[in-house]
Amino acid sequence: MSTFLKSSIGKKLLMSLSGLFLIVFLAVHLTANLFLLAGSDAYNTATHFMDTNPLIQIMQPVLAFGFLLHIVYGMIIELKNRASRPVKYSQTKRNGTSSWASRNMFWLGAVIGFFLVVHIFNFFAKMKFGEMAEVTVDGQKMHDAYALVSGLFTTDIFSGSHFVFSGLYLFGSIALGLHLHHALWSAFQTIGFSNDIWRKRLSILGDVYAVVIAAGFSLIPLYFLIFS
Secondary structure, X not given: OHHHHHOHHHHHHHHHHXXXXXXXXXXXXXXXXXXXXXXXXXXXXXXXXXXXXXXXXXXXXXXXXXXXXXXXXXXXXXXXXXXXXXXOHHHHOOOXXXXXXXXXXXXXXXXXXXXXXXXXXXXXXXXXXXXXXXXXXXXXXXXXXXXXXXXXXHOOOOOOOOXXXXXXXXXXXXXXXXHHHHHHHHHHHHOOOOOHHHHHHHHHHHHHHHHHHHHHHHHHHHHHHHHO
C-alpha cells in the first residue's frame, strides 16, 4: 500500500479523493455563508450551530488535513510534471481539448491558497480564538459572527474603504470557480469514470457546480457592497 501511495497514480488518487472531499465541504460552507443574506439572527444561529455541533467539531481537523493533503500532493505532482516535460511544453501542446483552467490549475491553486490564508486569518481564527461580542437570539446567547463578517466587508482594513476587501473576495471566488471547472470531472476521471459518456456528463456537472460556487461566494461581498 505504501508503495502504491508513493507512485504517480497513488498520488493522483489521493489528490482526487481529497479534492472531492473539499468539493462537498464547499457546498456546505457556502450554504452556511448564504445565511448572511437572511440577516444577523439567521447567520448567528447558523454559525452557533456549526460551532457547537460535535460532529462538525470532529470534522474540522479532518478538513484541515484534507486541505493540507490536497495542496501538498498538488505541488508534488505539478513539480514532477514540470521536471519531466520539455521546455515550453505548455506553450507548444495547447490544443482544442484543454481549457485555460486545466493548463493553469497550479496557479489557480496558489491564488486559492492565498485567499484561504486571508479567509482563515480574518474569519475562522477570530471566530475560534478571538474575543467576540455576544448577542441573544430566541433566548440563547451566542457570538455575534454577523457583526464580524459584515464589519470586514464594510470597513476595509487597508484603506478605510470596503472595496479592496470585497474585491479580494470576488477575485478569490472567481479563481475558485475556474479551479473547480476542471477539478470535478478530473477527480472522477482519476477514480475510473474516464469513458466518453461519463466525461461529458461530469464536465457539464463540473461547469454547473463551478458557476454555482463562484456565484454564491461572489454574492456575499456584492451584497454588502450594494446594501451597506
